[in-house]
Amino acid sequence: MRMRTRAAYGFLTPYLLIFAAFWVWPIVYSFYLSFLATRIQPWRFNPGMTWGRLVVDPAFANALKNTLIILVIQVPVMIALATLLAVLLNSQLLRARGIMRFAFFAPVVVGEAAYAAVFRLMFNADFGVVNKLITGIGLPRVDWFASPTAAMALIIMAVTWRWVGYNAIIILSGLQAIPNDVYEAATLDRVSKPRQFFFITLPLLKPIILFCVVLSVIGTMQLFAEPFLITNRGGPGGATETLGLFLYRQGFTVLNFGYASAVAYTIAALAIFISLVNLWIGRSPK
Amino acid sequence: MAGVTLRNVVKRFGSFEVIHGADLEVEDGEFVVFVGPSGCGKSTLLRMIAGLEDISDGEIAIGGTVVNDVEPADRGTAMVFQSYALYPHMTVEKNLSFGLRMNGNDKADTARRVERAAKILRIEELLDRRPGQLSGGQRQRVAIGRAIVRDPEVFLFDEPLSNLDAELRVQMRVEIARLHAELGVTMVYVTHDQVEAMTLADRIVVLRDGRIEQIGRPLDLYDDPANRFVAGFVGSPKMNFMAAEVVGAENGSVTVALTNQGGARLTVPAKNGFAAGDKLTVGLRPEHFGGAGEGDCELSVKVDVAEHLGSTSYVYANTASGEQLVIEREESRSEIGVEHLTVSIPAARTYLFDASGARLR
Known part of the structure; x- marks a missing residue:
């Protein structure tokens, strides 16, 4: 090894040791754990109790189903809203654009516990402002925390509210990278504004939107705080229990570390798989 | 169309x-x-x-x-x-x-x-x-x-x-x-x-x-x-502009002294009415400088930089006077390294401008 290389590795060693101990080892160890039956001491190799159980466990199937429902509805709705919001925030007609941009980004800054508390108050069946508005226009009262469908809708709305501005800001950066003269050329080509949006803006934003979709997929696959805090630990009756919450129960409540590890690996694998599918669908033609 | x-x-x-x-x-x-x-x-x-x-x-x-x-x-x-x-x-x-x-x-x-x-x-x-x-x-x-x-x-x-x-x-x-x-x-x-x-x-x-x-x-x-x-x-290199002062005017011509070029005197045909002391600018394109004895006014200039391009040369001169002249010379291999040069100004090729930049004819 050359002297310079050796010196470089010398400087890197402290970091690499910490990296190996706190990053590589937990990943490898949890993978090993995922093959152990950990309910009874001593832990034994028994993948049937972890990976095998995944296939037959109705609670896991329920969490997976809930997560996928949220994913399939929330991610497209949020990305579409974020794109519209970005266009709006980019508009020359909009006053106080800086303040508006911050306002829509602000939910990310607010603590999860605080915003969950506000949502619980707003959606309270008896005195929440949302039900007051709904009954005010003559619609029936919704019991947001007791109805499975309403609770799921509430989770989707909450997650969308929290992350739409964040994604809009990312998409806005993509919008601002599109040179104005491309639109001027299209105007001279007699292409209307809506068509400019669909035929120029959207295709040029595709890489950014794809990036936001992948981020959102990863986030939704790990969704935990909202069902835990807003709908009372995945209530009513597990109707909003997500994979993240299910993992938490196995790891922290039941203390079944082997099974929790298998669930964690499944979540990561699913997130990677869905992201790859997204990237494949959105790939640029050769 | x-x-x-x-x-x-x-x-x-x-x-x-x-x-x-x-x-x-x-x-x-x-x-x-x-x-x-x-x-x-x-x-x-x-x-x-x-x-x-x-x-x-x-x-x-x-x-x-x-x-x-x-x-x-x-x-x-x-x-x-x-x-x-x-x-x-x-x-x-x-x-x-x-x-x-x-x-x-x-x-x-x-x-x-x-x-x-x-x-x-x-x-x-x-x-x-x-x-x-x-x-x-x-x-x-x-x-x-x-x-x-x-x-x-x-x-x-x-x-x-x-x-x-x-x-x-x-x-x-x-x-x-x-x-x-x-x-x-x-x-x-x-x-x-x-x-x-x-x-x-x-x-x-x-x-x-x-x-x-x-x-x-x-x-x-x-x-x-x-x-x-x-x-x-319009024109490259651009036209030379030389500060001038009217020293005499006759019917159909004006005589000026080139203030920053050693006070050289030049009589230029012009119809405008001029009075002694009027401040003017004399313009001359680089290619219109003549050789010694060819024009109506002689200038002895100090060469600062000369760019020899083969068929033509551009001489940058009299920079120290604050009024640099660019002189285009034809085939000038014999002038490489020359420090002083005598050139002439043909009056018919000059342009006169007043203080506001308007052309005087």
């Missing part, structure tokens, strides 16, 4: 006026070049013709029709942008046909127009590529092609060659001249490069600070500039 008419055209951004009433008549089929330094308003004027900027006051007519309130796409113009403004996600073929396709143009006709434009610009083999896979020159051709498929009555070029390297610029300049000859349509071209203006234009419009300084054929501007600005802007 159509000409373009500008009548007292004014442009204001808020309360800030950038074009102060421009009048211009571009003939049908003419190649007119707007030239001027950065910020003179030439691009703004072009964008107003295209309809990309509103007109604050005055009137623009294309083909005899006032287009002040006509949509950009309906003006019969096509524009080539400095940055090309190609659609980066579309192939060359799609870039060329996009406008036609969006407007429901007949497919066969679209294909025919794209083919024709590609043939004119020799980009047939590039049709399946994307802008990112093209060189600067190729992109510029595609941008011009996109204008051609629209079959416009007026082509507008906004500094189309400024992003190209020097060699390619010369090549594309020839291409654009060929295109104009081939299509025979009206072209309005913006540039800050006076060489481009001189080589391409039927007529040049020189702009400064939002005002048209002079309109004329390239050599007319060169030979007969209306003021000191035009005299300095």
Whole structure:
């Protein structure tokens, strides 16, 4: 090894040791754990109790189903809203654009516990402002925390509210990278504004939107705080229990570390798989 | 086919006026070049013709029709942008046909127009590529092609060659001249490069600070500039300007002393009434200096730098006087290393300007 290389590795060693101990080892160890039956001491190799159980466990199937429902509805709705919001925030007609941009980004800054508390108050069946508005226009009262469908809708709305501005800001950066003269050329080509949006803006934003979709997929696959805090630990009756919450129960409540590890690996694998599918669908033609 | 008419055209951004009433008549089929330094308003004027900027006051007519309130796409113009403004996600073929396709143009006709434009610009083999896979020159051709498929009555070029390297610029300049000859349509071209203006234009419009300084054929501007600005802007290297003071005036001529050039005296034919003590500027193009004894006034100059280009040389002299002279010399190999030079000024080749820069004749 050359002297310079050796010196470089010398400087890197402290970091690499910490990296190996706190990053590589937990990943490898949890993978090993995922093959152990950990309910009874001593832990034994028994993948049937972890990976095998995944296939037959109705609670896991329920969490997976809930997560996928949220994913399939929330991610497209949020990305579409974020794109519209970005266009709006980019508009020359909009006053106080800086303040508006911050306002829509602000939910990310607010603590999860605080915003969950506000949502619980707003959606309270008896005195929440949302039900007051709904009954005010003559619609029936919704019991947001007791109805499975309403609770799921509430989770989707909450997650969308929290992350739409964040994604809009990312998409806005993509919008601002599109040179104005491309639109001027299209105007001279007699292409209307809506068509400019669909035929120029959207295709040029595709890489950014794809990036936001992948981020959102990863986030939704790990969704935990909202069902835990807003709908009372995945209530009513597990109707909003997500994979993240299910993992938490196995790891922290039941203390079944082997099974929790298998669930964690499944979540990561699913997130990677869905992201790859997204990237494949959105790939640029050769 | 159509000409373009500008009548007292004014442009204001808020309360800030950038074009102060421009009048211009571009003939049908003419190649007119707007030239001027950065910020003179030439691009703004072009964008107003295209309809990309509103007109604050005055009137623009294309083909005899006032287009002040006509949509950009309906003006019969096509524009080539400095940055090309190609659609980066579309192939060359799609870039060329996009406008036609969006407007429901007949497919066969679209294909025919794209083919024709590609043939004119020799980009047939590039049709399946994307802008990112093209060189600067190729992109510029595609941008011009996109204008051609629209079959416009007026082509507008906004500094189309400024992003190209020097060699390619010369090549594309020839291409654009060929295109104009081939299509025979009206072209309005913006540039800050006076060489481009001189080589391409039927007529040049020189702009400064939002005002048209002079309109004329390239050599007319060169030979007969209306003021000191035009005299300095047209021609490369630029005209020499020497401070002068009137020492005597007779009927039909004026005698001046060149203040910064050792007080050399020169009698110039002029009709204006002059009085002794009047401050003037004498202009002389670098190529019009004569050899010793050839002109009407001799100057002994100190050579600072000499650039020998083979067939000609440019001598930069008398820098220390604060009034540098650029002298063009023919074959001057014998003068390499020479420190002092005697040159002469032919009075008939000089231009006189008053303190405000207006030409005195």
